[in-house]
Amino acid sequence: MAKNAVGLSFPNPSRTYDASRRCVCFWGYDNAREIAFLVDGQMLMKLNPGTRGEETELLAAFDRSRDQIREMARTLYKGGQQIRYVMS
Numbered sequence: 001m002a003k004n005a006v007g008l009s010f011p012n013p014s015r016t017y018d019a020s021r022r023c024v025c026f027w028g029y030d031n032a033r034e035i036a037f038l039v040d041g042q043m044l045m046k047l048n049p050g051t052r053g054e055e056t057e058l059l060a061a062f063d064r065s066r067d068q069i070r071e072m073a074r075t076l077y078k079g080g081q082q083i084r085y086v087m088s
Contacts, residue, residue, distance in 0.1 A: 007030055007031060008030050008035065008073070008074050009028065009030075010026070010028050010073075012027055012029075015059065015062055015063075017055045017058060018038065019055065021038060022040070022053065023038045023039055023041055023086075024038075024041075024044065024062045025037065025039075026039070026062075026069075028070075028073060028077065030079065035077060035083055035085070036084040037069075037073050037084075037085050038084065038085070038086045038087065039069060039087045039088075040086065040088035041053050041058050042088065043087060044058050044061040044062055044065070045058075045061065047061065047064075047065045047068065047069075048064055048065060069087070072087060073085065073087065
């Protein structure tokens with residue numbers, strides 16, 4: 001089994017906006033380990049052309065692209081000690 005195929009799952013649909021970083025945060029789980037993913041606002045605007053950089057629009061953009069973002073997170077995640085990934 002490839003290392004990036006580790007059991008990363010997303011049972012918790014919650015996401016939050018981090019105003020200080022201008023990103024949307026969500027969490028995945030590798031067994032009991034919680035892994036944080038931070039999706040840069042610019043990336044969300046690229047995935048959803050016409051989106052402005054306001055909190056409500058970025059959260060809506062995340063929701064529209066959730067499946068695609070989760071697949072990118074699975075590709076990015078390598079297991080090991082790292083518990084936070086920035087997606088930009």
